[in-house]
Amino acid sequence: MAATTATTRLDAHALRADFPFLEELVNGLPMAYLDSAVSTQKPRQVLDAISDFYKHSYTNAHRSVYRLAERATEGYEGARRKVAAFVNAPSEREVIFTRSATEALNLVAYAWGFDNLGPGDIVVVTELEHHSNFVPWQYIASRTGASFRHIPIDDAGELRLDVLDSLASEGSVKVVANNIVSNSLGTINPVEKLTAWAHEQGAIMVVDAAQAAPHRSVDVQALGCDFLAFSSHKLCGPSGVGALWGRAELLEAMSPFNLGGEMIRSVALDKTTFNELPYKFEAGTPAIAEAYGFGVAIDYISEIGLDAIEAHEHELVVYTMERLAELDFVRVFGPPADRRAGIVSFEVAGIHPHDVAQILDWEGIAVRAGHHCTQPLMTRLGVTATTRASFYVYSIPDEVDRLIAGLHKVKKSLG
Amino acid sequence: MSEFEQLYREVILDHYKSPRNHGLLEPHDAFAEGQNPLCGDEVAVSVRFGDGDVIEEVGFEGRGCAISQAATSMLTEIVKGRTATEVATMQKDELLDEIGIPLTPVRLKCAILGLGVLKVALHRAKGTPLPEEWGTSSNEISLS
Numbered sequence: 001m002a003a004t005t006a007t008t009r010l011d012a013h014a015l016r017a018d019f020p021f022l023e024e025l026v027n028g029l030p031m032a033y034l035d036s037a038v039s040t041q042k043p044r045q046v047l048d049a050i051s052d053f054y055k056h057s058y059t060n061a062h063r064s065v066y067r068l069a070e071r072a073t074e075g076y077e078g079a080r081r082k083v084a085a086f087v088n089a090p091s092e093r094e095v096i097f098t099r100s101a102t103e104a105l106n107l108v109a110y111a112w113g114f115d116n117l118g119p120g121d122i123v124v125v126t127e128l129e130h131h132s133n134f135v136p137w138q139y140i141a142s143r144t145g146a147s148f149r150h151i152p153i154d155d156a157g158e159l160r161l162d163v164l165d166s167l168a169s170e171g172s173v174k175v176v177a178n179n180i181v182s183n184s185l186g187t188i189n190p191v192e193k194l195t196a197w198a199h200e201q202g203a204i205m206v207v208d209a210a211q212a213a214p215h216r217s218v219d220v221q222a223l224g225c226d227f228l229a230f231s232s233h234k235l236c237g238p239s240g241v242g243a244l245w246g247r248a249e250l251l252e253a254m255s256p257f258n259l260g261g262e263m264i265r266s267v268a269l270d271k272t273t274f275n276e277l278p279y280k281f282e283a284g285t286p287a288i289a290e291a292y293g294f295g296v297a298i299d300y301i302s303e304i305g306l307d308a309i310e311a312h313e314h315e316l317v318v319y320t321m322e323r324l325a326e327l328d329f330v331r332v333f334g335p336p337a338d339r340r341a342g343i344v345s346f347e348v349a350g351i352h353p354h355d356v357a358q359i360l361d362w363e364g365i366a367v368r369a370g371h372h373c374t375q376p377l378m379t380r381l382g383v384t385a386t387t388r389a390s391f392y393v394y395s396i397p398d399e400v401d402r403l404i405a406g407l408h409k410v411k412k413s414l415g
Numbered sequence: 416m417s418e419f420e421q422l423y424r425e426v427i428l429d430h431y432k433s434p435r436n437h438g439l440l441e442p443h444d445a446f447a448e449g450q451n452p453l454c455g456d457e458v459a460v461s462v463r464f465g466d467g468d469v470i471e472e473v474g475f476e477g478r479g480c481a482i483s484q485a486a487t488s489m490l491t492e493i494v495k496g497r498t499a500t501e502v503a504t505m506q507k508d509e510l511l512d513e514i515g516i517p518l519t520p521v522r523l524k525c526a527i528l529g530l531g532v533l534k535v536a537l538h539r540a541k542g543t544p545l546p547e548e549w550g551t552s553s554n555e556i557s558l559s
Contacts, residue, residue, distance in 0.1 A: 350480065351481075352479055353478035354482070354522075355481045358480075358522075370453065370455060375455070378455060384479065413419055414481065
């Protein structure tokens with residue numbers, strides 16, 4: 001369902017003026033930053049907004065009655081409204097600020113998993129999961145005695161839904177955890193189908209949108225899922241803050257995750273009552289300015305338009321895969337361009353990704369070399385690591401050309 | 416000298432393309448394998464002792480970047496004929512001097528992977544000290 005029919009286009013060359021990191025030259029050229037899947041660079045609009053917030057509106061949120069405290073609280077809660085609208089959440093009470101998408105997924109695994117999983121139950125993840133939506137479930141399954149199963153991929157890097165019936169026959173499926181977009185291969189997963197299947201089993205659907213929300217529109221009501229996690233730093237916002245959306249009735253019924261200040265209604269020596277949503281899950285001073293910056297980043301990318309971003313990245317992926325196909329010493333992993341997001345993972349024959357990335361770095365090209373926090377997937381692909389190029393609003397075809405030239409150099413040097 | 420020539424010295428490329436003491440020994444007296452979780456480099460090392468705890472034969476296998484594999488190859492040449500105790504207390508600088516290239520902190524982990532794995536193998540066989548960075552942690556998730 002790639003949006004090749006964009007009505008709006010983004011002008012990457014114009015947007016590049018927003019990004020100060022491009023002003024720093026390497027060998028006379030701006031860095032070809034092809035690692036936006038790991039984290040995106042930040043536009044001036046976000047950087048300035050955070051700085052202004054600290055200068056003019058900063059103190060702790062939800063604490064005091066003076067005007068500054070009101071501004072700080074409004075900045076923080078305004079960001080929550082933006083996050084809620086961004087994923088079409090029915091209510092902002094269902095949006096919990098966390099430290100990261102990882103913490104959001106841990107929150108669900110701990111606070112829902114410990115009370116609802118036990119022997120005979122099955123937790124289903126996929127071979128494409130990032131460790132953040134894999135290891136917490138593996139851990140909670142082992143602690144509660146539940147079984148831990150996975151949906152494998154086919155040779156194109158797409159989920160094999162034909163195994164679902166056999167998984168369902170093994171016991172009571174209670175959790176299905178999947179990402180919308182694979183951070184390693186860029187595969188776009190059939191989350192709506194999986195959600196429908198999860199609900200048929202009486203399971204909850206936990207969606208990792210960390211690699212999707214920055215790049216395509218995400219709508220929790222259209223997906224029909226129960227929980228959805230994503231982070232600020234992958235969509236032009238600051239690091240240190242992420243968000244969990246969850247269905248209010250599930251969040252209400254769940255035990256707290258972190259305990260302490262802010263998450264309480266009343267505390268006595270013999271009894272503590274917890275606060276209402278979303279504060280029940282936000283113990284301690286949150287990342288206030290970062291949450292504010294998260295909201296500004298959402299404004300920034302929403303103004304560009306998620307459909308335009310998706311179309312822009314699709315064009316870059318098509319171009320990258322065409323250019324890589326010219327190189328007989330390069331093998332690309334994952335599905336064809338029309339079924340993947342803005343990520344291209346590949347290997348250079350006989351040369352380890354670390355060496356590839358090292359030589360590309362000398363050309364001012366930043367790519368990721370590693371297992372991308374998906375070791376089970378690397379095992380499935382029969383590699384220890386891959387080299388990955390990924391894109392965002394500031395990425396341009398010229399950077400892909402530099403990558404291709406760099407790969408020729410890699411081959412010449414080490415091949 | 417270019418950046419490439421500094422890091423990928425002739426000797427590194429030679430060891431990478433023609434690793435010494437390649438292949439695991441069967442039978443062996445000591446064995447360990449390890450990964451560099453950052454990038455997924457893998458090294459397995461096997462050892463046969465001669466008199467006492469003198470390392471008579473050492474063989475390795477691995478998958479990984481040029482630095483990790485070349486460094487392990489060079490290491491096997493250094494440690495032959497030394498005792499397990501000598502190798503267990505060997506400083507990483509001795510290996511790094513031999514490698515002789517400027518390494519960033521990330522690449523340093525690649526370079527000393529083989530040394531760490533070898534020390535673990537010796538620890539298991541002879542009770543020599545473990546390298547600090549490997550600790551004694553055996554935490555893992557085991558599923559029912």
